[in-house]
Amino acid sequence: MKANITAVKDFTISTIDKRIYGSFLEHLGRAIYEGIYEPDHPEADENGFRKDVMKLITDLNMPTVRYPGGNYISSFNWEDSIGPIEERPTRLDLAWKTRETNEFGLNEFITWCRKTNIEPMYAINLGTRGIDAARNILEYCNHPSGSYWSDLRIKHGYKEPHDIKMWCLGNEMDGEWQVGHKTATEYGRLVHEVAKSMRKFDSSLELIIAGSSNEAMPTYPDWEREILEHSYDSIDYIALHKYWTNYEKNTNSYLSSSVPLQEYISTVEGTINYVKAKKRSKKQINISFDEWNPWYHTREMQTQNYLDKNLSDWPKAPPLYEDMYNILDTLLVGTVLNTFINNSHIVKIGCMAQLVNVIPAISTVKQGISWPQSI
Amino acid sequence: MYFASLYGRGDSLQLKVDCPKYSSEIADDIKYIDASAVLNKEKNEVSFFIVNRSENDNCNIDFDLKDFNVDSIIDQQIINNEDMYVANTKDNPNAIKPKKTSIVKLIDNQLSTDIPKLSYLVIRLKLN
Numbered sequence: 001m002k003a004n005i006t007a008v009k010d011f012t013i014s015t016i017d018k019r020i021y022g023s024f025l026e027h028l029g030r031a032i033y034e035g036i037y038e039p040d041h042p043e044a045d046e047n048g049f050r051k052d053v054m055k056l057i058t059d060l061n062m063p064t065v066r067y068p069g070g071n072y073i074s075s076f077n078w079e080d081s082i083g084p085i086e087e088r089p090t091r092l093d094l095a096w097k098t099r100e101t102n103e104f105g106l107n108e109f110i111t112w113c114r115k116t117n118i119e120p121m122y123a124i125n126l127g128t129r130g131i132d133a134a135r136n137i138l139e140y141c142n143h144p145s146g147s148y149w150s151d152l153r154i155k156h157g158y159k160e161p162h163d164i165k166m167w168c169l170g171n172e173m174d175g176e177w178q179v180g181h182k183t184a185t186e187y188g189r190l191v192h193e194v195a196k197s198m199r200k201f202d203s204s205l206e207l208i209i210a211g212s213s214n215e216a217m218p219t220y221p222d223w224e225r226e227i228l229e230h231s232y233d234s235i236d237y238i239a240l241h242k243y244w245t246n247y248e249k250n251t252n253s254y255l256s257s258s259v260p261l262q263e264y265i266s267t268v269e270g271t272i273n274y275v276k277a278k279k280r281s282k283k284q285i286n287i288s289f290d291e292w293n294p295w296y297h298t299r300e301m302q303t304q305n306y307l308d309k310n311l312s313d314w315p316k317a318p319p320l321y322e323d324m325y326n327i328l329d330t331l332l333v334g335t336v337l338n339t340f341i342n343n344s345h346i347v348k349i350g351c352m353a354q355l356v357n358v359i360p361a362i363s364t365v366k367q368g369i370s371w372p373q374s375i
Numbered sequence: 376m377y378f379a380s381l382y383g384r385g386d387s388l389q390l391k392v393d394c395p396k397y398s399s400e401i402a403d404d405i406k407y408i409d410a411s412a413v414l415n416k417e418k419n420e421v422s423f424f425i426v427n428r429s430e431n432d433n434c435n436i437d438f439d440l441k442d443f444n445v446d447s448i449i450d451q452q453i454i455n456n457e458d459m460y461v462a463n464t465k466d467n468p469n470a471i472k473p474k475k476t477s478i479v480k481l482i483d484n485q486l487s488t489d490i491p492k493l494s495y496l497v498i499r500l501k502l503n
Contacts, residue, residue, distance in 0.1 A: 001432040003394035003408045005423070006439040013387040016413060021380035060380050251459070252399045252491075255428040259402035260411060324462035327471055327493060330454055334409070334426040334495040337379040341424070342410035344387045352376055361376055363465070371468035374454065375376060 018063045020350035034366045035356035066121040066351045071095035074127025074179040099314040113336040126170030126181025172213040176364025188230030195234035208237040228275040230322035245296035260336035288349035297323035330374040355360030378497040382422040383413035423498040427490045438486035444503040451479045455494035
């Protein structure tokens with residue numbers, strides 16, 4: 001087979017936003033506990049962070065990580081994850097049917113980001129919560145001092161503000177599976193009001209709204225149009241998600257997945273520009289592709305045997321979705337990254353889902369080794 | 376993620392890729408060769424990221440880099456595996472890893488390569 005590739009030095013598409021090479025950590029399975037955090041591991045540092053895992057992550061020159069979810073956030077109360085560890089409540093996570101001790105929380109994540117030179121992207125709950133919780137966490141994280149929430153952060157041992165700039169407002173709100181799932185009207189109205197309130201605190205924040213969970217959703221792409229029509233003036237990015245499967249072991253089909261991906265991105269770009277024109281706006285909303293990856297090696301079995309069952313024990317950090325990836329998955333990921341590079345004028349953020357143990361870039365053994373997956 | 380994150384910082388380049396195509400259950404006009412390229416003006420380097428989707432055929436690629444004035448190949452690495460379904464596990468954590476390769480040639484200012492089937496290749500070039 002023969003091919004020709006032609007390039008001209010001045011014919012550029014766009015400066016690439018390095019954040020397209022980001023990733024994602026959710027309180028799901030062993031992503032956090034035994035993943036990045038394992039205090040009694042031989043390689044744990046003074047914060048309990050696994051140094052071997054941090055090394056593998058810094059080897060990737062990882063620019064940003066979205067946290068703490070994902071479906072997890074839609075019934076999560078951020079206040080549970082701050083303060084003296086012995087006072088943090090253990091909660092039941094409705095998304096992944098696990099028991100969350102909150103031993104690793106907001107401040108621990110920020111400390112971990114500083115050590116790994118990663119810019120945090122924090123996702124807030126718009127499933128069970130709204131404006132009040134959003135403005136309080138913003139004050140806790142970003143206000144220097146002299147107010148209730150900022151003084152509480154200082155009391156917790158963090159004198160300097162966290163200065164989190166990127167905020168994801170809700171997760172996959174179009175999905176029936178989401179706690180607090182909403183219609184486009186309900187979510188569009190809420191996210192606009194949340195964004196407005198957050199901007200009253202700091203107009204330079206980068207706010208990301210939840211677009212379609214995938215392009216097979218019955219509400220796609222009307223979801224995008226409507227939520228943008230409600231919130232265009234107050235937000236900066238619309239998030240898209242996509243997971244790919246190869247259950248049939250059909251290599252030709254699987255490896256052609258980046259062609260429909262291009263269509264997905266182009267359609268949402270068109271929708272953004274349609275609403276931009278309708279609003280007579282000069283602002284360009286861009287795309288944050290903040291969950292993407294192959295996900296099929298363990299998905300069906302674990303969903304049937306775990307999530308769909310009425311379990312009573314609610315385990316802490318069970319081994320869930322610990323996919324091990326093959327060369328076909330690596331090639332698919334290569335074509336996805338090519339697509340992001342070739343669409344760098346509109347795709348500004350990308351988060352491979354996920355980073356450790358759960359459909360991961362890096363795998364670990366409890367008390368043992370860590371290693372990179374081929375993706 | 377390794378290739379793109381480390382070597383894909385800079386400006387994305389428009390590429391014209393001419394190659395055979397195929398159809399699948401989910402798309403038509405799928406090029407066997409999928410590619411992107413990133414120019415790093417500060418370092419005066421360009422990186423190419425190339426995937427050969429073909430299950431059966433290697434691909435001989437000729438590059439037309441009209442005004443790049445390529446000095447040399449800094450690095451070339453490839454990821455592929457004889458076994459399509461092997462993975463990196465705790466018992467075999469290095470089954471699939473990037474490897475240095477020498478399949479990319481720069482002769483008389485002409486860049487070319489013969490990329491094996493089912494491979495992911497990064498080519499890093501120093502510019503004058």
